[in-house]
Amino acid sequence: MSSHGAPIPMTSHACGPLTGEAQVPGDKSISHRSLILGALSVGETRISGLLEGQDVLDTAQAMRAFGAEVTDHGGGDWSVHGVGVGGFAEPENVIDCGNSGTGVRLIMGAMATSPIAATFTGDASLNGRPMARVTDPLTLFGTQAFGRAGGRLPMTVIGAVHPVPVEYTVPVPSAQVKSAVLLAGLNAPGKTIVIEAEATRDHTERMLAGFGAEITVEETEAGRVITLTGQPELTPQRIDVPRDPSSAAFPVCAALIVPGSDVRVPGIGLNPTRAGLFTTLREMGADLTYENERFEGGEPVADLRARFSPDLKGIEVPPERAASMIDEYPVLSVVASFARGQTGMRGVKELRVKESDRIDAMAKGLRANGVSVDEGPDWWTVTGLGHGNVPGGGLCASALDHRIAMSFLVLGMATQKPVRVDDAGPIATSFPIFEPLMAGLGAQIKRINR
Template sequence: MSHAADPQPMISRSGGPLSGAAQVPGDKSISHRALILGALSVGETRITGLLEGQDVLDTAKAMAAFGAEIERVGPGEWTVHGVGVGGFSEPAAILDCGNSGTGVRLIMGAMATTPITATFTGDASLSRRPMARVTDPLSEFGAQITAREGGRLPITIQGAADPLPLRYRTPIASAQIKSAILLAGLNAPGETVVIESEPTRDHSERMLAGFGAEIHSESTEEGHVITLKGRPELRAQPVAVPRDPSSAAFPVAAALIVPGSEIRVPGVSRNPTRDGLYVTLLEMGADIRFENEREEGGEPVADMHVKHGPLTGVSVPPERAASMIDEFPILSVIAAFAKGKTVMNGVAELRVKESDRIDAMAQGLRANGVRVEETRDTMTVHGMAAVPGGGLAVTHLDHRIAMSFLVLGLGTDSPVAIDDGSPIMTSFPDFIPLMRGLGADIAEKSA
């Protein structure tokens, strides 16, 4: 579904301390992969804790269009009867991946080595995002690809009838590029190898191994090397999706900036390839404790306990960027309340997310009285003892920008408005009730 909802202006303002438990939704990255790998497996995959955000629902629809049987059997509980590696049938209609970069890029990979044709579209945000980073390597497998000018959506892929395995060094640290290649490699003979300069989130590798593929990763002088043996028979698996650390970041941030707050966030993934924000917050002096550390569904998880307290600005090194790539918008909000400046390095990729996130954050923070400097790949936020607020932030169809500014307003002197909260449904449909349950004052606003 394209993101065509009417804009929903919203406003948030400061109130009393936040308290209680924040049950954040299932991990978005793992949810997409559970549906895709379920569709490529033989047998029934039962998924619990699936994120029922629009991004993931669009992926579910696409898997059904390729011939998998997908059923919602309860809240967050879904079954997938897959068609096996190489078993996708040709979709009858154009596949609309909505707002989701992960959805479209991984699904293009999953079908590019099967001899069927599919056309992909998305909303205005997704149609601006670069796709050649994925279609270039997919054409090396033998797929025939046509794209709009600049390698953008809509894109039509005629999958390779006789795919060749690929050895590919990713030019950008991106789990979406890596995952698209690995999914394509499933139906290529021989070994497909991806080499990345910095390790990126490793859910595809963990889950492919869980579904029975032969895959291994090693750090070498060349970089981080992932090797997949093609044409496995993937076996359906139960998948328990842990709670999303990227979604957890919003209530955590709110608790850190609203005086007197103390909240718990149970069952959040602590996968080290996703942990950069929390490493950074601890360096800033945040009062965060991880309790009851355990393993669930092949991922390390913990219960978080977060308390408001003083924070100090830090410099985030570029090599940490991949492990917190979606968390820089909310970090820039937290940084506004820290003592001194926070410098975020190596963040150029933020410019090609759902929006140009450096620009969107810089403009919205400035509109609310915060000093921000940006270069192509850095952002610097100057913290202040009291953040004025009182401004309007433009969200550009970007859920993380919308949620970041609603959190900002919980700590500012005057309320903060956003032009459109509707994109929040892509990744965190219960964000507003969850935040209100903690005591946050967030309201819809007439346009």
């Protein structure tokens, strides 16, 4: 079942060249953080280009529940009148974060050092995901959390009455965990220190500095040491959200595997902690170029141009690159299916605890469409068949996961037989205009009448 209603089955058919411009939505990570940091500021933050997918809308509603005034002005323009650091009110009702692991984990961090309680829930997928990776470090501040077995939602978080600053080493690469601890540190006196051995997306650090927090980042032998001085008064900002590289991955990867394609994707954020997929595709031989490179709001941005690439080759993706492309491995595995040779992806155990077990979901779906996949606890290998040789014809389970659904719809654009997806409804959580955008480029994706 879809996370927000009845299942929406779809079939993707082989199509002619994909051409034109793909105006993908705003960056999901930055959209979440814009709303949360706006709510923690004093005054009005204005946001343009906000991603209006269900995940971000759920975060907006949560900020309202904590006392911020959040207004949709239309066309992706939003405003947030914040309540200041430590100013969150106790919500009257349960906070429903839908499908969003990013939303719930960051919000837990933001309220963890205020003397209030909040109960969080989500859809079936989110309620099955582990929250202890966030709540365990939050208890170091004095926070308490009570959830279902295995540290799962629904969960009640009781904020620390007298929070203390912490020093925490993130045990596995996770921008969500790092960000939750930093957001909790905002309302703790003194300096909160987060150490990560492997760099993850750094939007939280960049945006905290932009909102006026005292924060430093130092590269050491132990890794990145991030030091935040607590109890600042955050200054409201004007934020122009760059377009989401994770969403751009789908039209880009589709263009690489569909003969004759030439697609331009303008204004994509190319933060080094997010651009690993595009580096990997180029190493595979993809005809992918950056045009009009520039900086917007402190973030590197460029227009991407992707053309059909019939001579892709399999490679070993460096494990240290995983954090910069963790959400893009599903669609990378689709591209790998059309490459020659094996593409190995290692150090990716985080994929096992995303919206679904993404390694398992992609392996099953690719096998159903004639592609050989080997897998282990933190790795998988796809044996590519080369351009034009992927059979297709299979039924793929999306597992309530937007990226799984979109990846298999991309697969069907270049297979010998159509590819079916049991439920594409979750796509609305991150990429609500996926269907019309891809249709505008020339894709043949059809809803199945039940």
